[in-house]
Amino acid sequence: MGRDVKARFRDSGGLGVILIALGFILFGSATSIHRTTDFIIFCIFVLGFDLLYGHMGRLSFGHMLFFGSGAYAAGLLVRYVTPNPLLAILVGICGGALVGAILGPVVVRATGACFALINLAFDQVGYFLALVAFAKFTGGEDGLSLTFSKVPFLNIANPKVFFGFALFCLCLTYYFLKRLTSSPYGVLLRTIKENETRAQFIGYNTYRYKWVTFVVSSSISAFAGALATINYGYVNPSFIDPTRNVEVIFAALIGGAGNLYGAILGGVSYMVISNYLARYIPRWEMFLGIALLVLVFKFREGIWGNILSVWKSRTQTGG
Amino acid sequence: MISTLIYGLTIGGILYIISIGLSLTFGSMRIVNFAHGMIYTTGAYILIAALPLIRSNFFAGILIAILVVIPISFIIEKFIIRRLYGESIDYAIIATYAVLLIGVDLVKWIWGTSPIPLSDPVGKSVTFLTIEVPVYRLIIILVSLTICVGLWLFFKKTIVGKIVIAGLQDREAVRSLGISVDRYFSIVFVLGSCLAALGGVLYAPITTVHPYMGFHILLISFAVVIVGGLGSLKGTTISAFALGMVMAITGRFWGPAAEAMVFAVMAVVLIIKPIEV
16 A cells, blocks of 8 residues: 555656755755756756657757747736736746747648758747847847846745745646656657657547647746746847757757656756856867767767666666 | 849859758758758858968869868768768757857857958949849859759769669669669768858858858758758759749848748748648
8 A cells, every 4th residue: 555655656746846856955055046046947948848859759949939939928028018927927838838839830740850940940030030020129139137026925036935936837847747748648749759650540630739749848948938037037039049959959868858857857967067067168069069969879868868777777687 | 123133043043052952961861961051151261261372263262162171071971971871860950960060169269250251252243224233143143053054964964863863762772773872872962062162152252251151041041942842953943042032022121031031931831831741
């Protein structure tokens, strides 16, 4: 009976939530709180990206678009309508979901290379819209600097409170994705990744599932974007810059694609590299390029995949 | 009006020269080659490095740029692209993007990040129905048309071209004839890279040369390839000139929107005729 409860707790994602929360609290108290909040937000973004890449097998090369839509939707609301941060997050998510829902029918029909490139092209359009076309509202290259109002129980200005809030958001996202990917729907996603034609044979309208997944993924990315806006207190075109797409791809690869722990490990690894190691690396882009080549050719399973295989060989020799 | 037309044809010609290499690599190896943008940038920078050495002879510069690019593209093909045959397309995208990143950073390391302007190598212009047209633009249009005809002859008349076309359509069948398709595809890859360098060199005097120039033109070239139908040479030709005109006409009314308009056209084409690969 006790074993049953334990297994159920693990499968429902409760164990993961506790592990993630503990890990980040330890990490945050060891380093700076503000920076760790940044890490947490990036992990949410990687989770959203990996739902599409790792679980459904569609590599998007333009996910910054959704991150940026969330950030700009939140930023514009705060600047022109109301300075309420919670509403800003809500509007940010809706903004990302809306962009995803509009682009979905065009994008999800394509696979492989086309999927990646079409996303990248739309990201470029979004960048142009934010930087030039709507510069009157978005502040163009300078962006918008924002001030938020106080909400009961949630004092955004206090870094510790916002750290807790971001961590809560990450756990919420993790829990949601854990339930989603362990459900029959998640199995169908993996079927689409492995063999879409077969999923269609069984009678599933894969087009609709892909669209829904695309919208969910873009909403989560927009969620991260809105949180980042609040964390930094400003929004500028670097939030939607197409050349930054490689960051999230790098994170998903290094952590191990197709696994929620892998995504979070990857997010943390990338942020650690770019925040702490970048100081000692004079040529950052070259380092990133070489590291990507190593990941693609030698380290495809990522950190989490390697941990799993070591674990498996241990338990097999042991038992 | 006429200047817009000439401008559109110039951009279309450049886009054609760059996109045809992308289209060939995609059609033959199913690989989306981001490294193409790096070759394009390299070509332009080699020209800049070579110009003082050869007393600013632009046409010798073009030759040098192409000659330098051949070994670079050969190395990329041998150590990166060849290892990706038959792998998931996602890894090919990431690996070639990594090559692009390394190339851009090398260029920044050697030449710095600030844009380098180049003057028009011909400098003359002809008056054409009361409108002044730079001769250089006419040369670009001529060169692209020559390449168009040249490639057509290459694929129709030479045995290498025929093998490549056959390989594009049915790789296994060509293999079963005892022909090593991969070797011919690597020739095609180098050929495409030479064209990318040529495109970079030709376009350099019209725009400015900067490390990220490859990234922007690459995105537009991808749009050309997607609009033209992936791997279709005829489609690529038509869509390159059509999108060049789109850019010129948009640019006439609102300069910064020219690039975005290309992607808007691409979206419309995709809605009308979705890709089901």
